[in-house]
Amino acid sequence: MKKFLTGNEAVARGAYEAGITVASAYPGTPSTEILENVALYKEDIYAEWAPNEKVALEVTIGASIAGARALAAMKHVGVNVAADPFFTYSYTGVNGGLVIVSADDPGMHSSQNEQDNRMYAKFSKAAMVEPSDSQESKDFVKTAIEISEKFDTPVLFRMTTRICHSKGIVEFGEREETPMKKYEKNIPKYVAAPANARALHVKVEDRLKKLEEFSNTTELNRFEWNDKKIGIITSGVAYQYSKEVFGDKVSYLKLGFTFPLPMQKIKEFAAQVETLYIIEELEPYIEEQVKAAGVNCIGKDIIPRVGELNPDIIAKAILGEEREIIKFDESKTVGRPPTMCAGCPHRGFYYALSKKKNIMVTGDIGCYTLGSAAPLSAMDTCICMGSSISTGHGAQRAFQKNGIDKRVVTVIGDSTFFHTGINSLIDIAYNKSSTVTVILDNRITGMTGHQENPGTGYTLQGEKTGMINIPKLCKAIGIPNVRTVNPLKLNEVNEALDEALASDEPSVIITRWPCVLKRLSQEDVEEFGNERIVCEVNEDSCRGCKICTQTGCPAIEFDSNIKKARIDENMCVGCEVCLQACPFDAIEKAGV
């Protein structure tokens, strides 16, 4: 059977065919759809959302030690979170095969950095495979599981946005039903205490030699001989880009198994071609190792290490070729940055926050990062998942210790709070920080496309489960001031912020209202209702002050001809934030 799949969907199919029975992940673009699709094989695979990537990896490590084939998936920065168990599991080795998918994001379509996670394979000494299209994304999962079990190593499965989110035709195979391996207690192998770990490291170095032998013989690393004037060593999507540019006019060493590198094959290839190019996206991962082995090649001197690669960059760098382009008058376009949706519950909160003076706002990762954009501009920092609360605490302490009168408000989403924000809040309580923590609870993981989380009451595979009670959790941690507000009620938000800012004790404000795009659960409908009465501008009362546009709602347009605001009835959901912001009561509920 043939199907048209994204790389992510193909990995899920690969997990099924490879006989994987346990999978765990935390959502993150561009990796999210892997687990969403693995979850569809309900009969055969247990799949779950973990609160963060470290937990996800540990869950699959447990399954692997128990003897099952397992898969963890995460975006590139998620591997940073999971790095601790990853490095040590590379030492202990596996029982059932373990694949760890790292979905990197060159060009930062939806990320805070563009780190090249191929470095993690070398650093952790785990084997690595790199698919270059959807078919390989499926096939390589099975191969990776086999490598994992044969060589006693976890396998890093490195993808990039264009592999994850591009669709291609995939030929299906059958599921390999593998009986779970026997679990045997093996303390020297699985207890990574110093005495055992010293022995494990020796084993790992030996394993690397065996893996390099494999790398030199496996068909995952293959020659494609054509004219030998130009030879190209490449991997991942860069292989597809190279083929796009050069077709069958040059020779290739196409690498699918990229740690350890097949240095013997590389030397053999280099000896036969006149000029050797290394074409890789981001870091000179292959190039540096090839050069260190004494092989002359051209790479990052002409291929940029910043941003996403594409065929045009390669053609220009190597052939000096550029296509003719139709030039247009740039005044005919206006930027279209992403915005918070009409009716987004974050808007009311941010609008109120943007009016507070003399504060620093440390933010976090989610749709609400858009609160940093104009006109709200109500977020000052965003570093990584869960960082808002702890960076805020550090800033607050620095201000206090140095006699600077400034208060810090930290802003974090519900899912991000469960991810790694909780630890930071414990620090706030423990070290008695006067920081004001705001948890934006929109009842779902929003940005990545609505995944369930420990606060929503449902699991990835659709089972009902308990919901974390955030106020109770905060109280239990030891936060004295905990208050829940409706973020669409500006008065409520203002009052809560003022009260918290006036206190020297730790405060948490929870803004609780569902994401406007969320498919409401029965519980949501009971709690929040689902009526939609749109707002409209009374043109007689509107004085054209533009204050409503300062909420940044995409449903509000200012008509500069008649100097009045207008609300798009198709977009408005009647959240009433603009209605409260208007100083002239010129916005009303339609038909009320």
Add this chain to the structure above:
Amino acid sequence: MADIKNILLVGVGGQGIILASKILAKGLMSVGFDVKMSEVHGMAQRGGSVTTQVRFGEKIYSPIIGKGQADILVSFEKMEAVRWIDHLKKDGKVVVNDYEIPSAPILIGSAEYPKGIVEELQSKTNVTIFKAADIAKGLGNIKTMNIVMVGALVKAMGIDNIDWEEVIKNTVKEKFVDINIKALRKGMEQI
């Protein structure tokens, strides 16, 4: 590589571009083409400028379309056509939905929706412009605007010999099949 065709669909998050390209890819696969398609997910979707790229031919390598490479640019929103025009081949075709979605800077009054887009497109490209939103509204559901655009696209690309109605039947929910087939036909009439 002359037998490879490149279709660039552009617009604004939420306009149904992904469904449109899904239908397109299915139809192209049904007649034996190799097809690759690239989409945008995540933060960029939130009301931002989005694009889906579809490439088909005997054998496709790169999933993305470079500058000056698109055989056809199908823009679901007027201003987006201009933003992506540098991806069009010199003799490529442009199909534009005469429909404006103001972006954030326009909404807050710090910029104006650009004037003279149609004239600019007409002076530099082989362009067809029509009001897909009005057509879709006339059919009773503005959301079928994306399928109106698909109809125009397949006609303009000369791939209207594929059984697109069958593809629609196999893709959309049963109760939406009839209206989407009507939308497809209306779209084809625009070219």
